[in-house]
Amino acid sequence: MILHDLIAYDTLRLIWWVLLGVLLIGFAVMDGFDLGTQILLPFVAENDLERRVVINAVGPVWEGNQVWLILGGGAIFAAWPPLYAVSFSGFYLAMFLILFALILRPVGFKYRSKREGPGWRAGWDWGLFVGGLVPALVVGVAVGNVLRGVPFRFDDAMRIFYDGTTLFELLNPFALLAGLISVAMLTMHGAAWLMLKTSGPVETRARGYGISAALLTAILYALAGIWLWLGVDGYAVTSTVVTDGPSNPLAKSVEVAAGAWFRNYEAHPWMMVAPALGLAGPLIAAGLMALGRGGLALLASGLSIFGIVASVGLAMFPFILPSSVDPRSSLTVWDASSSHMTLFVMLAATVIFLPLIIAYTTWVYRVLWGKVDARAIQDGRGHSY
Template sequence: MILHELISYDVLRLIWWALLGVLLIGFALTDGFDLGTGTLLPFVAHSDVERRVVINTIGPVWEGNQVWLILGGGAIFAAWPQLYAVSFSGFYLAMFAILVALILRPVAFKFRSKREEPAWRSRWDWALFVGGFVPALIFGVAMGNVLQGVPFRIEDDMQIFYDGSFFGLLNPYALLAGLVSVAMLVMHGAAWLQLKTSGTVAERARRFGIVAALLTTVLYAVAGVLLAYFVTGYAITGSIDTSGASNPLLKNAVPQGGAWFANYATHPALWVVPALGLAGPVIAALCLAMRRPLAALLAGGVGIAGIVASVGVSMFPFILPSSVNPSASLTVWDSSSSHLTLFIMLVSTVIFMPIILAYTSWVFSVLRGKVDPEAIQDGKGHAY
């Protein structure tokens, strides 16, 4: 038997669908508090020392956290090439906006303290705000559009055409999903700041975090109700070969109201996923109110994982539905790379993922503790 045939094609596809979700959740949990902290920067820190305190909570770790975004993009490219082709071309301007915002962040870190003029530093502080707020918003907007279906079609020769526009992505439901994303990452960033700072900055972050956590639950609940009653989902009609060729045109699919809740009806245990998305932020708000930042960070992380995972669980087996031609929608079973490619990638993941996790844990262990304002004023011990 050939080695890669030890794991069947359909099982490998399912594993990589789950791993893609893990990578997206990993990005939301790690780089998420960086984005939330950047969004909060102008509001929780007023003096230059306070802003430097906030910046130094994420300055040493943001690069490592962003590895999860790179891993997610690489996994999409290698494991789901058609998903990569549609999303990165159809969402080109949105992706460009995200990249510009993410590029602003390291530039702001490096240049902010090169000059002492308040106006100079203020401009870079607002650049850090943009670098946090814009990606948080657009990632959520993208998820909102995925749930509604994306206007792409696949011709018989497998050419992919995107029929939408950038401003078409900014529809009401997608913007609501964007607000969910912003609120949950601000909640996460606020918990991080309460954990890593003290005094006035921590107190301001606590207040913003409580509001953001409660907003996360409310907005997520509203988005769920609208998804159930007003957003059209998609369903596969007939059978589909789970180990067949990666050709989305070999199946039939149709729009269907309430389709995104069919998996919950079939498997009621799945309700635990959105339940975590609702309960986690509420518990985080309570922990913030009680000044338990580590518990708030963990509870908020559970809520974020539930919210992100609920998108995949609701849509399964769809990965990217087409609103133009539902039968061309990309699913777990017909848009992956080859059996051998998925197996080689899985072996690589089994080897390198524990190394990444171990290194990340070590870094956070070394950098534990609060950022000291006195050390910043003395110019010792902090880089930014």
């Protein structure tokens, strides 16, 4: 027996769909509070020392947190090549915009304190704000467009064609709502992190903004669910599903129908746990913030992120990228993966290295546990930003 036959092809495909979700949720939770903290920077800090406190709350950990983004991109490239080809080419301008914004983060952290001029530092503060807001907004907009369907298709030779035109067509009303959910959600998460890592006026202001962001997250998420039910058609496979055959997106039939994104929840009621967490999590986080429980609020906001992201994946399953111009070309878990051998080798590597990443991350957070010391920053002690 060949080694990779130890795990069936359809099982490997399902495992990699779960792993992709884990990596995307890991990025949203781990790097999410970095982005949320950057969004809050101009508003929770009123002087240079307070801004330095906010920056040092995420400065030592943001690089490690961004590893989850790299892992997610690598997983898409290796496990789902057609998904990588369509998304990274069709969303090229959006990806470039995210990359440009993310570049502002390390540059801002490193160069902000090189000069003491208030104009210089204020400029970099707003640069860090843009570096947090733009990725949060654009990623949410991308998810909204995925739910509506992306304008791509395959020809008979399996060549990919993207029929979209400009970046602005992605800014449709439903996608913008999804983008606002993402911004509110990560702002809530960043506020909870600042409550855990700071004290005094910064913590107090973060609490106020965090409660507002949490309530807004719950309201917008509920509104998006209603809109998805009433105004956004979903996708469903109507032909026989071959779960262990060669990857060929054109070997199926797909219908577009109202309410199709909710069929999985009707068939499997246990899946309702995800949207329940997405709706209740922000409300619980708001209550905990009001009580001054930053650590528990961070946990609640993390659970809400898990619920919101997972609810999208569960609603779409088995689709991972539907096509709005040729539904038959839509990519699913069963027809857009790499080969059996590739998925097995990738899984073996993941089993080895993912626990190491988690263990190292845990160790780093243990070493850096505690609130940021404003006095140490003011006195120039340590290696603060």
